[in-house]
Amino acid sequence: MTSYYAPPGGLPGQKSRAKDRAIFTEAYAVIPRGVLTDITVSYLPGWTRAHAWVLARPLTGFAETFAELIVELAPGGGAERPEPDPEGEAVLFILTGDLAVTIAGQRHEMGPGGYAYLPPGADWQVTNPGDAPVSFVWIRKAYQRVEGIEAPEAFVTNDADVPAVEMPDMRARWSTTRFVDPADLRHDMHVNIVSFHPGATIPFAETHVMEHGLYVLQGRGVYLLNGDWVEVEEGDFMWLRAFCPQACYAAGTEPFRYLLYKDVNRHAALTLR
Template structure:
């Protein structure tokens, strides 16, 4: 059974050292789990019993196509109007707690850890934690780029019900679970769970136009970001701007797994 890391929050002791792995550059940002503390949360309009860690927002010199949040909804909390912009699409991935009830056009879906929902723009949806434990989930938002003749549909599922695809030449030790259709131009983003077995790697420096948001669900690795090697572990977050060179080695002893966002399927408008 898969596990998904969620932060414990709180504050470190006054005796703790300040040093950590947090870094912001023009090519990438690393937000380690140790800095996801109570003091940096936000409360959002139209959300009850909820706090949010905002992991990415469009900023000059950084990733600009999306926003990403780590949400924590207390029992009885949620929102009847979670999305303030009708032109924005959303993707929700549950990490722990709940179940989280997502109601889409009047139809209820109970999402347990590993459950996900893609919400197209202009769709009517609500979210509620009707369980007895806090529900924590990743929330990715993107301004949808319309394409004539193509309309995205609601997608609801669980990542463990999907068959991951092994990357060519890796003996299935590097796998990708694709939660949105990859061959449908209606979708202008892909959301995947990427899995590396211990010792597996991305054996070249990927350098591409797609931006990334990566939330580490399990395990640890050494990640090559631009010119730097950075250690990451479950609960860490990485935001990568376009053309940031990237590669990694999975460190073990467990699998290294992360939730991955990337923007795709659209022409570059000049």
């Protein structure tokens, strides 16, 4: 059964250990789900009845190409102008509850597994029309324009409606749900879902130019991060710097699935920003 973990908030008990699984290095970071409590939330200008956990933001020695948040909206909450940056593009992924997203005047009702891509300059709004909170991942990136290539259009879909692509020779044990065509050069980021059955593995240490943000939607896994084996579970977030060696295997008894961000389809800058 497909499920998507959302932080419950609240406060840690007084008997909780100060030392948890949080890790921050020059090559990678792990933010475990236990960190996402009421004392680490942020409040965003222009949003009502909302709070967010900021998982990544452009920062020296940390994420360079994107920001990632988990937003929780109470009933009736939302935003008329969610994105403050005119060049900001976004992906929304619904974890729990129902979210209404209006794009250029057209309203879309989205439930768990709902996925929306919002291009730079899009006219969009969000609201929680239900009587229970809604939680969703919000990934933001400054769009990199290329002369002669138009920005992509907005679209809305659902995890359940997009067939997963099986990796070669894996007998469906490792697959990727791709929400856009990898060869579509209009897109400068991909936000996919990677799925492993228990025991499945990435059998080599990937090392590549793409930066990653990974939010674990379901299950448990063990990740190789720059030579360190790290256990992760649903609700954990990982940041991987470009060229950080990485591999993993699925643990536990249910599928191991994560929402994966990566920057793609652009020339490497020849100067440091």
